[in-house]
Amino acid sequence: MKKTTAPISLAGELDQQVAQQTAELAAANAELKKQLAERRLVEEKLQQEERELKRSEVRKAAIVDSALDCIVTIDHEGSITEFNPAAERTFGYRRDEVLGRPLANVIVPLSLREKHRQGFARYLATGEARVLGKRIEMTAVRADGSEFPVELAITRIPLEGPPSFTGYLRDITERKRAEHELRRSEAFLAEAQHLSRIGSFSWRVATDEITCSEQLYRIFQIDRDAQVTFELIGTRIHPEDLSVFQEHIERSRRDRSDVQLEFRLQMPDGAVKYVHVAAHFRGDHGRREYFGAVQDVTERRLSEEALSKARSDLARVARVTSLGVLTASIAHEVNQPLSGIVTNASTCLRMLATDPPNVDGARETARRTIRDGNRASEVITRLRALYGKKSPTAQSMDLNEAAREVIALSLSELQKNRVTLRPELAPDLPLVTGDRVQLQQVILNLLRNASDAMSTIEDRPRDLLIRTEPDDTDPNNHDRVRLSVSDVGIGFEPQATSKLFEAFYTTKNEGMGIGLSVSRSIIERHYGRLWATPNNGPGVTFSFSIPCNPEGLTSDATHASRIPSASDAA
């Protein structure tokens, strides 16, 4: 500004003052404008913050409102200040119904309210919080009075002033039920494993990690806390079975084959257990694992062994018993001719010692001695045929041919007894599978019996009929063949029929009862039957009928198979 040197008039001072004030005003204006601008900024900022706050509120409300969990806030008196929609739904109250009411009265069951109140009071008094910041489970009550389990987490809201709290609650009814079911299911499974003595396991091949069920620990008698490794398992396996076990493990490592294995365990105390292991490979998600089960089959094995032993004991006892009976019978049978031999020989000596010697008498006794000796040996022979070690052989044979051979052998004896033999052997008789020698013995026995039965017959010809024919009386329609021997002899009493086949029973003066018993056994082992019927006229017919191809007997030209002998059956 240009400085003026002359004293200016008053008007000039005024101008100066106005100018100065104007300048000051302008400055103040500018200051105000500046402040205004600043204020506007602050206001804008405030508005922005308000908007932010609103947005934040909206976001929070969205979170709270859409939360699945119940979110409840309470003040320092325990009254509800917030109650989100989930809480509304869960507990069955509208928000406006519960605001301001004590939480305890709303959601805590009557029986637990006191405790809740006490806890709350204690916290307020001591600052000691038992339930803050932890997940706890408790029982809550709905508007309709029904109680249900909830999971609860309470935090303190970090603001100054009197405390307020937020509680997050979750209805865990479903979860509890599922947990319960799972526990039951697990218990069920464990019980089942225990009862069936099955322990389950999984084996992760890559790491040899083995996970076992409770029962498995029990079976192997391994401590629950011990880590199950192959090494540990190895200590429980019976030394004799260890190498087999290891082989299987190695094989399973290499391939993916299922495991089916039975072996023995040996417990630390020496007790032996039998186990059966089955496992199946699962290779999902690159994890190669075997899932399997081990069953303790000791009891079953032991009882099987006991049963088997009992059976063989029984068989042995039966054999011994029947052998004992047999021995007694044999002894008895053999002693008869032996007695004859001894007595005849003694008589012979006496007769020779008389004066003059009774040579004719002596001769007679000597003849009888020979006859009795033969008789004794016959007993032995017949018994050996039945009970001997030699296995009978089954062949395909012609019964007619066998019969003809027997007839040829006995012809002279029959003729000596004035017996007229009339054979009626059917032509085209089917072949049968059987032991030729044994069947011939039966035929011989029947012929002899018939001859004996007629030894006292004088008033009619001693006709002996031997007949073969196909037998079509089989109920299953299998081919059978029948052979009958008929005599015209003295017959037998009806009561004696059952006794006839008893071992060592005889009604005849000549011959031995043992013949029919042995014969019947032979026929029965050919899956046939032997029986006797009185004739319409005098005498008796003995018949046997055997199947041509009995099941259980196979005929092979090169390889004769076994007919079970009596020693097998015993």
Place this chain on the structure above:
Amino acid sequence: MSDTTPIVFVVDDDFSVRESLESLIRCEGLQPQTFASAQEFLDYPRVHTPNCLVLDVSLPGLNGLDLQGLVAHERTDMPIIFITGHGDVPMTVRAMKAGAVEFLTKPFNDDVLLAAIRTALERSRVALSLEAEMQILRDRYASLSQRERQVMALVVSGLLNKQVGGELGISEITVKAHRGKVMQKMKADSLADLVKMAARLRPEAGAIMAA
């Protein structure tokens, strides 16, 4: 063989045994009689000559021990010798307790058997002769009258004639007369003799008196 030749019965179902025994017994000068079953034997009439029975234990139908049970009481004149193909101790004991002469197992020694047979036949002879004596006594006693028997009974009990008279209500003289008759009929030589006879008759006397 004569009627007085002792008879040996043989019951055994085995023909070898029967024939050989028959031969042996005949060789010894005795009379064998063989049967194949107990029933056949029981059907045979009783004999009055000394006899014995060689019996097998195991027979069809009625076995030897049961047969012994049947006949032992009746036929005291027929001692029994058992032979058997197999014997056990209880069987033996039972047979012997029931009065068997011997129990032999087959094959048996012929000397032992023949010795047993001879013993048995001797027993039989004694039994038969005792029986014969008894029969004579019985006949004699049967010939006594009622009164004579009463007198005999009282006399052998030691009563004097007078007492007898008192008992029976008859006179002493009558008693004496009866007594004489008794002595005569019984063929007793003395009172002592009569007493012995009475004693022997006593078990049967009750039956005879009742008759």
